[in-house]
Amino acid sequence: MSETVGGGGVREVKSAARTVELLELLAARGDRPARLQELADALGVPRSSMYALLKTLIGRGWVRTDATGSLYGIGIHALLTGTGYLDSDPRVRLVRPYLDEASEELGETLHLGRLDGRDVAYLATRESHAYLRTISRVGRRLPAHVGALGKALLAERPDGELPEGPYEALTPRSHTDRAALAADLAEIRARGYAVDREEGVTGIVGFGFALRYEVPAQDAVSCSVPVARLTPEHEERIVAVMREIRAKIEAVAPGAGGAVNWR
Structure with missing residues (x-):
């Protein structure tokens, strides 16, 4: 050996x-x-x-x-081990009921994601009954710079931690250089949440909210909706509901003293 x-x-x-x-x-x-x-x-x-x-x-x-x-x-043992990870993670267990709540209120697709290096890994998903997106499965990974989940988490960190570009383009709207991404992250910090307008998937808009029960945040929740279904009124409601869901999750998340401090 x-x-x-x-x-x-x-x-x-x-x-x-x-x-x-x-x-x-x-x-x-x-x-x-x-x-x-x-x-x-x-x-x-x-x-x-x-x-x-x-x-x-x-x-x-x-x-x-x-x-x-x-x-x-x-x-198959890779699946069984991955399921064991999800079942053993207290944050995933905590967030799942709130994804159910947001799904009931909005009728759209909800995600929980975690930053893993330069990517975001999807840990939980609630699919919309109005449309199907097989790409949004648990275990999927996306570059952090192209989606609402990832951008919400990158905005919790200083721009000095951003890797040098060019970045991979998943759609014509993806950020491909550091300056453009940094400008977007500045807007996210001012706004309080991330917006992905067809940057990761053509035809889909996402709204991402970092969960600040850790500093810097490692997890985020998002709501995804097809462009054809997104009116200004619906967008306003999505943001309002997701802000409330984030507040509820952060209010009940246990402090570091009562849980294993994974790294």
Whole structure:
């Protein structure tokens, strides 16, 4: 078992790091299974080592293979572990009923997201019955600079923490440079919430509200609505309801003293 010295002088176990990299790679491919050589090339490891690792993970349910044994994908144990994360997180449990409340009042799609590096991970979703958006599933990730959730959270941080551009454009309306994003974040701070007007998904407007039970905020809630359904009156109501939902969540969130301080 080989090791390398990582951050803070702590040794990183290469075999463990390679296993995590493989699982992340397979998860990122979604419904596109990979072949052995593709995986070996992507991670820069010998074919024989990759094959042995895959066989081990298949036996434990973390990787699956097809009937021919030549295609590989993420296994069901990844789902079970992800579900365990959601079930064990007190913030997710706390926010879910308020998403239900906002969904009942607005009839639109609601999300809870958490900042993870330069992305936002979706932890809970309540879909609108008026329209379906399969893209908004739990576990989905989006670059923080393109959505209401991510921009609400970036606005809680100093602009000096923003990465240098150019940024990825998901739609023609996405911010692609640092100056434009910083200007938008300044408006968000003044307004008190984020607005995403078709920056992440064409045809969808989002309203994001950082949850300030931590400083800086790690979580945010949002409401998404199709452009065709968004009147000035409906927008005003969405903002009013979401402000109230945020206030309710922050009022009942336990202090750091009573919960595990995850990092």
